[in-house]
Amino acid sequence: MAVRLRESGRAGRVSAPPSGHADPRVAFEAAKLGLWTFLATEVLLFGALFTAYTVFRLKYPALFQSEHLKLNRVLGTLNTLVLITSSLSVVLGVDAIRRGKARLLERYYGVTVLLGAVFLCVKYIEWTEEFRHGLYPGTNIFFSLYFMMTGLHGIHVILGMGVLAYVVVLSRRGRFSEGYHTPVEIAGLYWHFVDLVWIYLLPLLYLIG
Amino acid sequence: MSHEPSGARRTYVTVYIALVLLTVVTVLVSYVNLGLMNVVVALLIASAKASLVALFFMHLKSEDRLVWGFALVPIAFLALIIFGTLVDTMLR
Numbered sequence: 001m002a003v004r005l006r007e008s009g010r011a012g013r014v015s016a017p018p019s020g021h022a023d024p025r026v027a028f029e030a031a032k033l034g035l036w037t038f039l040a041t042e043v044l045l046f047g048a049l050f051t052a053y054t055v056f057r058l059k060y061p062a063l064f065q066s067e068h069l070k071l072n073r074v075l076g077t078l079n080t081l082v083l084i085t086s087s088l089s090v091v092l093g094v095d096a097i098r099r100g101k102a103r104l105l106e107r108y109y110g111v112t113v114l115l116g117a118v119f120l121c122v123k124y125i126e127w128t129e130e131f132r133h134g135l136y137p138g139t140n141i142f143f144s145l146y147f148m149m150t151g152l153h154g155i156h157v158i159l160g161m162g163v164l165a166y167v168v169v170l171s172r173r174g175r176f177s178e179g180y181h182t183p184v185e186i187a188g189l190y191w192h193f194v195d196l197v198w199i200y201l202l203p204l205l206y207l208i209g
Numbered sequence: 210m211s212h213e214p215s216g217a218r219r220t221y222v223t224v225y226i227a228l229v230l231l232t233v234v235t236v237l238v239s240y241v242n243l244g245l246m247n248v249v250v251a252l253l254i255a256s257a258k259a260s261l262v263a264l265f266f267m268h269l270k271s272e273d274r275l276v277w278g279f280a281l282v283p284i285a286f287l288a289l290i291i292f293g294t295l296v297d298t299m300l301r
Contacts, residue, residue, distance in 0.1 A: 032272075032276065033275065033276060033279060036276055036279040036280060037279055039279075039280075039283075040279055040280075040282065040283035041283075043283040043284065043286075043287055044283060044286065044287065044290075047283075047286075047287040047290060047291075048290075050287070050291070051287075051290055051291045051294050054291055054294075054295065055294060055295065055298050058295070058298075058299070059298070073236070073239070077232065077236050080232050081229060081232060084225065084228045084229060084232065085225070087225075087228075087262060087266050088221060088222070088225040088266075090266070091221050091265075091266045092218065092221060095215075095217055095218055095221070189267055192262055192263075192266050192267045193267075195262060195266075196259050196262055196263070199255050199258045199259050199262070200255050200259070202232075202235075202255070203235060203239075203251035203252065203254070203255050204251075206239075207235065207236065207239035207247075207251050208239065208247050208248050208251050
């Protein structure tokens with residue numbers, strides 16, 4: 001993905017898309033479709049874990065009920081609000097560059113990266129708290145799934161922060177305008193997906209053990 | 210930015226407020242024991258939130274059928290995987 005962003009950025013300077021498409025509009029649609037295709041694979045990646053969750057939840061309902069109460073529901077909710085807010089700042093950033101306001105885009109995407117860092121800090125506090133209480137990935141199947149799902153999601157948050165920060169760097173170099181901002185849009189789509197996954201993780205792990 | 214409050218930005222903020230409210234509701238409901246309905250309500254609210262994010266923040270609302278296909282087909286596959294796996298593990 002980083003490679004694609006770089007290529008697009010370089011092409012943006014000469015205001016022609018990097019692909020074989022003569023029409024920039026078609027190139028933009030193709031890039032978006034490519035990102036949606038990637039998200040389809042992501043759905044199935046997380047889907048494997050959601051499947052495992054469903055199987056074991058049905059097999060050990062009592063265990064899931066007792067174990068999920070050991071999670072910090074307040075911090076889980078706080079992190080949900082942090083991610084939802086970060087999605088808002090992404091979509092406002094996209095809106096800004098659609099109107100040609102690069103500085104505003106950089107500010108909104110910067111806020112998103114900061115909120116991503118806040119999310120990871122809260123996650124760090126939670127995991128530390130759980131380790132202190134002797135809750136590890138090997139403790140039982142609920143905590144195996146919990147650490148695996150939140151861990152994989154956390155990796156996605158870190159990657160997303162990197163991609164968004166890179167978009168900010170490209171924007172500072174003047175690569176984006178009203179007419180060309182494909183990397184901004186597709187990086188935003190990826191971040192919304194990370195938010196989407198968490199929207200399901202909150203109820204499944206924290207609220208309905 | 211404040212000169213022309215566009216319809217798009219107003220929509221984003223409205224969707225954001227809806228997402229926050231739905232989050233508050235789902236957390237509050239989780240403290241009430243509804244038995245099996247807890248799962249149903251929580252997943253319905255999560256799906257409502259996910260739909261809002263996809264439709265408005267990811268602009269699925271204004272995408273063509275091809276993108277809709279790429280968004281929905283993997284979800285159908287996931288449902289198939291979960292269903293197929295459960296048929297196996299539940300009937301073993």
